[in-house]
Amino acid sequence: xxxxxxxxxxxxxxxxxxxxxxxxxxxxxxxxxxxxxxxxxxxxxxxxxxxxxxxxxxxxxxxxxxxxxxxxxxxxxxxxxxxxxxxxxxxxxxxxxxxxxxxxxxxxxxxxxxxxxxxxxxxxxxxxxxxxxxxxxxxxxxxxxxxxxxxxxxxxxxxxxxxxxxxxxxxxxxxxxxxxxxxxxxxxxxxxxxxxxxxxxxxxxxxxxxxxxxxxxxxxxxxxxxxxxxxxxxxxxxxxxxxxxxxxxxxxxxxxxxxxxxxxxxxxxxxxxxxxxxxxxxxxxxxxxxxxxxxxxxxxxxxxxxxxxxxxxxxxxxxxxxxxxxxxxxxxxxxxxxxxxxxxxxxxxxxxxxxxxxxxxxxxxxxxxxxxxxxxxxxxxxxxxxxxxxxxxxxxxxxxxxxxxxxxxxxxxxxxxxxxxxxxxxxxxxxxxxxxxxxxxxxxx
Amino acid sequence: xxxxxxxxxxxxxxxxxxxxxxxxxxxxxxxxxxxxxxxxxxxxxxxxxxxxxxxxxxxxxxxxxxxxxxxxxxxxxxxxxxxxxxxxxxxxxxxxxxxxxxxxxxxxxxxxxxxxxxxxxxxxxxxxxxxxxxxxxxxxxxxxxxxxxxxxxxxxxxxxxxxxxxxxxxxxxxxxxxxxxxxxxxxxxxxxxxxxxxxxxxxxxxxxxxxxxxxxxxxxxxxxxxxxxxxxxxxxxxxxxxxxxxxxxxxxxxxxxxxxxxxxxxxxxxxxxxxxxxxxxxxxxxxxxxxxxxxxxxxxxxxxxxxxxxxxxxxxxxxxxxxxxxxxxxxxxxxxxxxxxxxxxxxxxxxxxxxxxxxxxxxxxxxxxxxxxxxxxxxxxxxxxxxxxxxxxxxxxxxxxxxxxxxxxxxxxxxxxxxxxxxxxxxxxxxxxxxxxxxxxxxxxxxxxxxxxxxxxxxxx
Numbered sequence: 080x081x082x083x084x085x086x087x088x089x090x091x092x093x094x095x096x097x098x099x100x101x102x103x104x105x106x107x108x109x110x111x112x113x114x115x116x117x118x119x120x121x122x123x124x125x126x127x128x129x130x131x132x133x134x135x136x137x138x139x140x141x142x143x144x145x146x147x148x149x150x151x152x153x154x155x156x157x158x159x160x161x162x163x164x165x166x167x168x169x170x171x172x173x174x175x176x177x178x179x180x181x182x183x184x185x186x187x188x189x190x191x192x193x194x195x196x197x198x199x200x201x202x203x204x205x206x207x208x209x210x211x212x213x214x215x216x217x218x219x220x221x222x223x224x225x226x227x228x229x230x231x232x233x234x235x236x237x238x239x240x241x242x243x244x245x246x247x248x249x250x251x252x253x254x255x256x257x258x259x260x261x262x263x264x265x266x267x268x269x270x271x272x273x274x275x276x277x278x279x280x281x282x283x284x285x286x287x288x289x290x291x292x293x294x295x296x297x298x299x300x301x302x303x304x305x306x307x308x309x310x311x312x313x314x315x316x317x318x319x320x321x322x323x324x325x326x327x328x329x330x331x332x333x334x335x336x337x338x339x340x341x342x343x344x345x346x347x348x349x350x351x352x353x354x355x356x357x358x359x360x361x362x363x364x365x366x367x368x369x370x371x372x373x374x375x376x377x378x379x380x381x382x383x384x385x386x387x388x389x390x391x392x393x394x395x396x397x398x399x400x401x402x403x404x405x406x407x408x409x410x411x412x413x414x415x416x417x418x419x420x421x422x423x424x425x426x427x428x429x430x431x432x433x434x435x436x437x438x439x440x441x442x443x444x445x446x447x448x449x450x451x452x453x454x455x456x457x458x459x460x461x462x463x464x465x466x467x468x469x470x471x472x473x474x475x476x477x478x479x480x481x482x483x484x485x486x487x488x489x490x491x492x493x494x495x496x497x498x499x500x501x502x503x504x505x506x507x508x509x510x511x512x513x514x515x516x517x518x519x520x521x522x523x524x
Numbered sequence: 525x526x527x528x529x530x531x532x533x534x535x536x537x538x539x540x541x542x543x544x545x546x547x548x549x550x551x552x553x554x555x556x557x558x559x560x561x562x563x564x565x566x567x568x569x570x571x572x573x574x575x576x577x578x579x580x581x582x583x584x585x586x587x588x589x590x591x592x593x594x595x596x597x598x599x600x601x602x603x604x605x606x607x608x609x610x611x612x613x614x615x616x617x618x619x620x621x622x623x624x625x626x627x628x629x630x631x632x633x634x635x636x637x638x639x640x641x642x643x644x645x646x647x648x649x650x651x652x653x654x655x656x657x658x659x660x661x662x663x664x665x666x667x668x669x670x671x672x673x674x675x676x677x678x679x680x681x682x683x684x685x686x687x688x689x690x691x692x693x694x695x696x697x698x699x700x701x702x703x704x705x706x707x708x709x710x711x712x713x714x715x716x717x718x719x720x721x722x723x724x725x726x727x728x729x730x731x732x733x734x735x736x737x738x739x740x741x742x743x744x745x746x747x748x749x750x751x752x753x754x755x756x757x758x759x760x761x762x763x764x765x766x767x768x769x770x771x772x773x774x775x776x777x778x779x780x781x782x783x784x785x786x787x788x789x790x791x792x793x794x795x796x797x798x799x800x801x802x803x804x805x806x807x808x809x810x811x812x813x814x815x816x817x818x819x820x821x822x823x824x825x826x827x828x829x830x831x832x833x834x835x836x837x838x839x840x841x842x843x844x845x846x847x848x849x850x851x852x853x854x855x856x857x858x859x860x861x862x863x864x865x866x867x868x869x870x871x872x873x874x875x876x877x878x879x880x881x882x883x884x885x886x887x888x889x890x891x892x893x894x895x896x897x898x899x900x901x902x903x904x905x906x907x908x909x910x911x912x913x914x915x916x917x918x919x920x921x922x923x924x925x926x927x928x929x930x931x932x933x934x935x936x937x938x939x940x941x942x943x944x945x946x947x948x949x950x951x952x953x954x955x956x957x958x959x960x961x962x963x964x965x966x967x968x969x970x971x972x973x974x975x976x977x978x979x980x981x982x983x984x985x
Contacts, residue, residue, distance in 0.1 A: 112959070113583075114958060114959055115586070115587075116768075116958055117590060118764050118765045118766070118767050118768065119763070119764045119765075120590075120592070121590050121591050121592050122559065122560075122586075122587040122589070122590040122591065123560065123587075123765055124560060124562070124765075124857060124958075125559075125560060125561055125562065125583045125584070125586060125587040126561075126562040126563070126564070126583070126856075126857055126959070127562070127563045127564070127579060127580075127583055128563070128564040128565070128855040128959075129564070129565050129566070129567070130549060130564070130565065130566040130855060131566065132547075134545075143539075143542070144542040144543060145541075145542070145543040145544075146543065146544050146545070147543070147544070147545035147546065147547075148545070148546050148547075149546070149547045149548060149549065149566045150546075150548065150566065159546075162544060165620070166542050166543070166544065166620055167542070169619060169620035169621040169624070170539045170542055170620065170621065170624050171538075171539065171624070171628075173538055173539070199586075200561075200582065200583045200586035200587075201586045201589070203586070204586040204587065204589040204590055205589065207589075207590050208589055208590050211590055220764070220767075222764060222765075222767035222768040223768045224768065224769075224958050226958075226959075252768060253768065254767050254768040256764070256767055261767075263768075328536075328641070328642050328678075329641045329642065329678075329680035329685070330642055330678055330680070330685060332685075334680060334685075405539070405540060405541045405542060405543065406540070406541060407533060407535055407540045407541060407644065441771070441896065441897050442894045442895055442896070442897070443894070444892040444893055444894045445892055446891075446892045446905050446925065446982045446983075447923065447982075447983070448685040448687075449680075449683055449684055449685045450683075452982060452983070454892065454894045454903050454982055455894055456894070456895075456896040456897065456901065458771075458896075458897055475896060475901075477894075477896075477901055477903060477927070479903075479981065479982045479983075479984075501769060519903075519927070519981050519982070519984070520901060520903075520927060520978075520981070521901070522896045522898070522900045522901035522929075523774070523898075523900050523901075523929070524898060524900070
């Protein structure tokens with residue numbers, strides 16, 4: 080049974096009975112989630128879970144601590160409150176700790192779809208069966224996931240702040256494997272009707288067929304067309320640096336670069352939880368309303384996001400991007416929307432004399448935190464382009480590429496779309512054509 | 525399963541995170557109509573348990589819509605047992621104020637060194653109590669306590685961020701033991717040295733690009749083992765179960781007993797038994813009720829063993845699971861996971877190894893790690909390195925990276941230090957599966973040398 084706002088408020092009222100703290104906050108969550116996983120053309124893992132959590136933050140004499148439980152009975156609520164109080168009392172005070180925020184006003188976002196919340200394992204299995212049938216038709220082997228679920232979250236504090244959000248989630252991703260190649264496609268949405276699993280299966284199968292018997296190419300600098308999933312998995316490693324605390328503590332690549340022209344003039348990015356293709360709650364980990372924030376305008380680092388505590392420390396205004404306290408990170412933009420262009424991926428291919436089309440990237444890691452050099456591999460569909468046409472699949476390559484340089488070398492962009500990868504959170508991003516993308520080695524498949 | 529965790533950290537002179545969490549719940553895994561189903565709940569009432577069991581069966585019946593043949597499991601015997609991992613000092617019994625005092629002392633030592641712009645220290649405790657019961661009649665009760673501790677100094681200067689971690693990156697060292705680990709690490713005593721190294725890196729030479737002999741410190745070698753041996757030997761990856769996410773493996777079945785994985789001095793074991801030490805992969809029984817085992821993986825360089833489950837053992841005709849099925853928590857199914865995948869020690873000291881190296885780089889403490897989805901092509905970066913010329917350390921190097929192909933790399937190993945230099949490292953953050961699971965794994969290693977490896981490639985224009 081998913082949590083209702085009324086039930087969450089009742090739990091918080093119980094908590095307040097036991098709390099002797101100066102201030103008390105509760106984050107109460109509830110989840111029902113299921114995932115059907117397939118590989119080798121069978122369903123091999125099929126799971127469901129339900130559960131909830133009560134996470135209590137207390138402040139005593141400017142000392143803060145958090146304790147959590149997954150039990151909502153009265154004894155557990157009391158025990159968790161006492162645990163938080165005990166943790167708080169045994170530490171030195173933080174003279175900079177702010178009082179908790181008072182009541183806030185939130186703009187509603189509707190991201191709960193009953194059909195998605197009620198999707199059955201039988202319905203997921205029927206869809207998977209159709210996708211497997213599609214794979215067999217092409218002599219391919221299918222692997223992937225079809226998941227669905229819902230969660231609810233209430234955030235309340237003793238200063239009268241109350242916030243509640245409920246949302247559904249769904250995901251379909253598929254890898255089609257041939258003898259010497261593979262293709263991949265994925266989509267996520269709060270509404271399972273938008274997933275279109277068979278369309279994704281077709282796309283993955285086309286990529287697997289088209290990249291059969293991949294050839295080796297020499298590492299070096301290439302013009303690449305990065306499909307949206309590849310773009311977002313790279314950008315995920317950049318936007319954690321757009322936090323006010325990261326810059327204040329000089330652990331961000333934007334240290335000394337805010338207000339400067341860091342990227343190409345065609346790069347515009349904002350954080351916008353209210354975008355129709357985005358997901359998530361309209362409030363942050365302290366219950367502050369999320370604001371739209373322009374991060375990059377015409378290549379200039381225009382703004383960064385601030386939690387209340389960071390804003391106070393740095394003389395800025397909070398933007399509603401704080402993570403639940405206490406934490407080391409401060410804040411992060413989690414609803415990236417990047418403006419795109421008008422060029423389709425097909426048009427980008429036609430305009431490319433010599434280059435590569437990249438479906439997806441894998442195992443991306445940061446090599447250098449200030450130059451923002453990332454390394455990683457291509458995966459599941461990398462194609463050679465010559466004279467404006469896809470020629471053949473190529474063996475996967477390792478890249479070492481500075482994100483700062485890359486976003487100064489973007490030649491074309493597609494209209495943005497909600498994209499999902501495996502390395503970072505979902506974003507609304509375009510496909511890109513990038514010149515001089517740097518590959519250092521290749522692998523054996 | 526009942527899990528309790530406590531996480532305490534400090535940053536630049538103040539407590540950063542002071543929190544704990546408890547989670548109690550039940551997971552039910554079934555085979556019905558020859559297919560798998562799993563359901564988990566935190567509702568432990570009679571009705572809640574009945575409903576969850578029925579849900580697992582319903583899910584298994586849905587799985588049966590897409591199956592080729594009925595699930596078949598390698599036989600196991602019924603076990604009724606109880607095991608409590610050794611823990612001399614319960615970390616949850618140590619006052620929070622004592623823990624924070626220690627972290628703040630480390631913090632002060634780090635920030636005493638001019639140029640350190642960020643000091644972070646952490647203590648991380650986990651206690652799990654688990655009852656496994658199966659329709660085979662097994663009843664296995666296991667209790668484990670894990671402790672983690674470490675710190676990081678960061679320095680920003682000019683256009684460079686440098687970082688040093690102790691005793692390892694990813695939060696430090698983690699083992700299945702109590703608070704006694706913290707005393708063994710001497711965090712306060714090591715802080716000045718690490719802080720000074722952090723700042724010195726700004727003045728150091730850039731690690732050159734080219735082909736060199738490299739010596740890896742034991743913590744970095746632990747991660748090298750994890751990524752380029754531990755993951756490839758997971759039989760579920762080999763058989764395609766992870767094809768859509770974590771990927772597959774180059775270790776296809778015909779390579780078992782045939783592939784020269786490494787040079788003749790490379791001997792690797794996957795050992796979950798308590799005799800191997802207090803690793804994060806140490807237990808008495810896995811989450812299918814299979815006793816912990818020591819599985820030879822590489823013997824004299826030859827590939828001889830996979831990590832298996834009851835189901836995958838049958839798939840390759842082996843009589844028994846190697847006992848490597850592990851679940852992160854009550855709401856996750858067990859998957860084939862690394863236990864303690866360790867490189868057997870050789871002989872000699874690190875000093876002797878350096879003295880016998882003519883032109884090389886010694887690299888320590890991981891900074892970046894990446895490997896392809898079949899585990900061939902890897903690239904690692906470390907926090908710090910030292911140039912070796914004529915058997916001597918000649919200068920400090922910053923931003924070291926090295927890259928290679930797994931089997932070529934392990935076949936280039938020509939020296940491994942002895943038991944006195946061997947450490948059983950804990951990797952607390954190994955991700956796998958959908959929904960994602962994070963698992964702790966153990967990796968014993970002593971410093972080792974690899975001949976003619978590509979270095980500096982990540983910074984090469």
